[in-house]
Amino acid sequence: MTNPVRIFFTRNTVIKQKPIQSSQLPSYLKQNIPAGTLLVLQSYGIEGDHIKFSLKDLEFKGYRSNWYAYEPHIAIIKEPLRYVKTVSETVPAPYDNNSLTLTVSWGNIWYQQGLVKLITNRDTVIKQKPIDSRWLDESFKQDIPAGTELVMLTNKPDFYNRVTFPIEDWHVKFALKDIEFKGFGWNWYAYVEHVGILPIT
Structure with a gap:
């Protein structure tokens, strides 16, 4: 099984449906994400100083794809999953x-x-x-x-x-x-x- 590609949020940030200042977007086009969150990606790419990505299985505000995160606030993780005690x-x-x-x-x-x-x-x-x-x-x-x-x-x-x-x-x-x-x-x-x-x- 291949390792999933994941996005790790290194600080509190906002993901958004357009790569512009989050203050310029209505609430239904952006989502607060707390530092420490790790989400599994379906796909991703780099667009300027943002990462454009689609989520596997998850939706925020009704959107699964075309989310943008400010690149300095995240890290792309390609490591094996860590098992934790349930x-x-x-x-x-x-x-x-x-x-x-x-x-x-x-x-x-x-x-x-x-x-x-x-x-x-x-x-x-x-x-x-x-x-x-x-x-x-x-x-x-x-x-x-x-x-x-x-x-x-x-x-x-x-x-x-x-x-x-x-x-x-x-x-x-x-x-x-x-x-x-x-x-x-x-x-x-x-x-x-x-x-x-x-x-x-």
Whole structure:
């Protein structure tokens, strides 16, 4: 299997449907992307000081292709996928009503709320309910290709620098930082055997 080509966002940035200043575009033609996000590409090319790209399986604002990112804010990655321990390998059973707790290094930056990432080891589906995706309408689920890394929104860490994510019916519940799929940024669920969650280092 060939290594997927991915785009890594090295800083908070905006992707857009035209290679111009994002301030000149309406909100439906641009998307905030937090630093640390890693997305799988269908294709890409260089246009001036921007990278023009199409995403594999993902859509932002209804668009999958013809996105532009300012080249100094990204890196193109062609490395093998890294396997991370899944939620089910990290948290002991049962998975019907449990939680995942992680220790994070946050210092004085807790207000950024982007301290951990959801990492997909395989092609999967995130959804708005913790049920088999076959029973959900397309508007309530999103295909996520293997190798995707999404920055998650967290609460302020507790006194011991820990953040916690609930597990319901074999799914971990989470919110995305700055990103929406199908109009939803909150209340997403991922199957515990398909994804891992790691602190951003």
